[in-house]
Amino acid sequence: MDPIRVDIIGLSTSPSSGGAYALVLGEVDGNRRLPIIIGAFEAQAIALELENIQPPRPMTHDLLRDTFEQVDVEVNDIVIDELREGTFFAKVRYHHNGDEAQLDSRPSDAVALAVRVDAPIFVDSDVLEEAGIPTEEEGVSALPGGLGGEEEEEMEEEEVTGGTQLGRMKKKLQKAIDKEDYERAAELRDEIQRLEAEEG
Template sequence: MSLVRLKIKGISYSQTQNGAYALILNEDQGDRKLPIVIGAFEAQSIAIALEKEIRPPRPLTHDLFKNFSDRFGIVVKQVIIHKLVDGVFYSSIICEREGIEEIIDARTSDAIALALRFDAPIFTYKNILDQAGIFLKFSSKEKDKKDAEGSIMVNEILQEGETVEIESGASDGYTELNLDELKAELLKAVNNEDYEKAAKLRDEISKRN
């Protein structure tokens, strides 16, 4: 079976499952998206890895694993989403130490959080993408905004062949703050380990610069 490389498109709050988030993966050479429902902690960890400017004051669990692996010469080579059963994705982490390769079973959210920290590629099999991949349909208004905004809100997790409308996220009132106030709030959010808020503040600061 042929492998398809995936890129992370973004993370959004899931409107269909309380307290869950949707991780959106995009096929590297195509338009299909692979939405995966993940928990709040895993979403936070992935967001931290994506937001290079946000440094947690203490290592998160996946950061600790990365530090441990670096100390003992373990390298994550790639992550493969290899199975889909009853809506649950199963993944493997391909590791290498002293020239010996090992395959470790992992939850997909954990595997992706680690892949980001090791700059390792993420793959899935073509048949999984054929089964669970979707096309996202943008409204004409959102088409003009989506490149500039850099983030999307997915209203539903869909089955194969269905489409979803895209909407921008709310500003959370940050537009009313000046740049110095935003930076102060960002520092406070990082120190309080409120990384979801920190990411939103960083996005607002980026739009001002």
């Protein structure tokens, strides 16, 4: 299906992550976010470029960008085009000598290259449909009436503990999104997909 344009929302981590980060991509013309778990090296490569920090020596993705420039390769875009058994796959699409071609890539490497060559990032609509996490509009309370304080916390806890296991997982997912804990949201999303597959 058609690829959907996304932007980088940010990188997040938690003390229990074991060195992994969540790269959070946000739909440009929509409200879905796509968290992808990536390694610390790739997260650093993306963050350095986003913050305009120049390392003393070129990093791997800088070398790739410089090599492409030397051999007259122009990166058109990158597309995260597949999700298989919890693993995302991407393509770097480029122009060279009048021909169009593509390279297989991990999404983290493709994004690290994209930010260096100012290439747009896309996600296949099927992948975004399967793994994207819808977010609520700014300022909209997750609970109608907005009780606030301890009452709201108690009500949230009741919501998470009641109902089916799948229902509880979905409520926990929404809480993680509301707190912008995208690494936890990605874990919950994967667990929900596993439960839905078992029930289906």
